[in-house]
Amino acid sequence: MSSPVLNAQAPLLAPDAGAYRQAFRRTAASIWVITAAHGAQRTGLTATSVVSLSAAPAELMVSVQPGSSTFPLLQASGRFGVNLLTRTQQAIADRFAGRDGCQGEARYAQADWHCTPNGVWLLSDAAVAMNCEVAEIVWRRTHALVIGRISALRLAEGPCLPLLHSDGRYVELATR
Known part of the structure; x- marks a missing residue:
């Protein structure tokens, strides 16, 4: 597969919302x-x-949109879970993204979750699961930047490949 070539003569675009989203869609990002x-x-x-x-x-x-259904609960409880998905967990990513219309409690169906003593829900077979306390919330434009202090974490045993997203689709790491 060849790499795209940057045309130095192509005009630079104004950073409007559309160009901005396209720029960041081109990165490969882990799914949490x-x-x-x-x-x-x-x-x-x-x-x-x-x-x-x-x-x-x-x-x-x-980074969380304050209008999401998650933000008010996160803010009220002062704690949250952060779960790194593996490449076999696309259905969980889709459910929590609301792609199938699931909301609230229904998003937890069809996966094994456990609740920590302080009320944080962690995915039992996540590559990484972290129990976080809200340390600070910084408001910036359309999002709340939630800084979490990690009070406990769990790492899956053995190697695990994370679920990645790039250019609007799931992708896999190429191994050498």
Whole structure:
């Protein structure tokens, strides 16, 4: 497979919303499921915008739309789960993205979840599962940047290939 060639003579585009989205669609990103629960309610979302912030203390950041069904529960409880999906878990990614119309509790069907003592839902067979406490929420334009302090994490045993998304579709790593 050949690499695309950048045409140095092509005009630079204004960073409007369409060009911006196209630029970031071209990256390969890991697929994460963010879970949130408060009281008797639980829901979650699929995200590619999870970023490591610090190893000591262990913190991460996830970008969340405040209008999502997940954000109010995350904000009210002050905690959330972060689950890295493997390449065999596309159906979970689709369910938490709402592609099949599932909402709330229904998104947890057809997968094995467990609840931590502090009420965070983690996917039992995730490549990585992290229990996070909200350390800070930074409001920026259309999103809330949720900084989470990782209070506990679990790594799957053995090698696991993450589920990746690029250019609007799932992709796999090429191995050498």
